[in-house]
Amino acid sequence: MNALPPLLFLALSATLPAAGALAAGALAAEAWPTPNPDNAQVTELGRYRISYASALEPIEINRIHIWVAQVMDADGNPVEGAAISITGGMPDHDHGLPTAPRATAYLGEGRYLIEGMKFHMGGAWEVVLNVKSGTGDDALSIPLDL
Numbered sequence: 001m002n003a004l005p006p007l008l009f010l011a012l013s014a015t016l017p018a019a020g021a022l023a024a025g026a027l028a029a030e031a032w033p034t035p036n037p038d039n040a041q042v043t044e045l046g047r048y049r050i051s052y053a054s055a056l057e058p059i060e061i062n063r064i065h066i067w068v069a070q071v072m073d074a075d076g077n078p079v080e081g082a083a084i085s086i087t088g089g090m091p092d093h094d095h096g097l098p099t100a101p102r103a104t105a106y107l108g109e110g111r112y113l114i115e116g117m118k119f120h121m122g123g124a125w126e127v128v129l130n131v132k133s134g135t136g137d138d139a140l141s142i143p144l145d146l
């Protein structure tokens with residue numbers, strides 16, 4: 001009696017993070033930014049192809065916003081169940097990101113919701129998406145000129 005039926009458990013797993021994101025003030029599902037796979041970039045070791053979209057386009061200084069990253073494997077299949085961590089900063093200034101962005105929900109089709117993105121000054125930034133999955137560890141460094 002204490003185990004959820006598998007289908008119900010899957011449904012809860014899929015909806016709870018999204019509900020949390022909405023409570024945190026994120027955009028409704030229909031408004032999530034949509035990465036364009038045609039713009040995908042290959043990770044350092046060639047294990048993944050990642051495209052991303054920012055809810056702020058262009059990105060504005062000092063505004064917390066969300067990104068969506070779409071992660072495909074080298075064959076173009078969506079990568080599910082990956083652990084994504086976000087690092088980065090301004091290499092020229094020797095400081096990191098002012099926030100600790102996190103991947104908070106899986107949106108399907110290899111897409112991951114990233115909350116807490118913020119840049120607090122103009123200049124050359126670097127955002128690093130670190131991906132761990134059964135396919136292996138790899139990272140993509142995204143240069144941004146803000």
Ligand SMILES: [Cu+2]
Nearest residue numbers: 090093095121
């Ligand atoms: Cu700086």
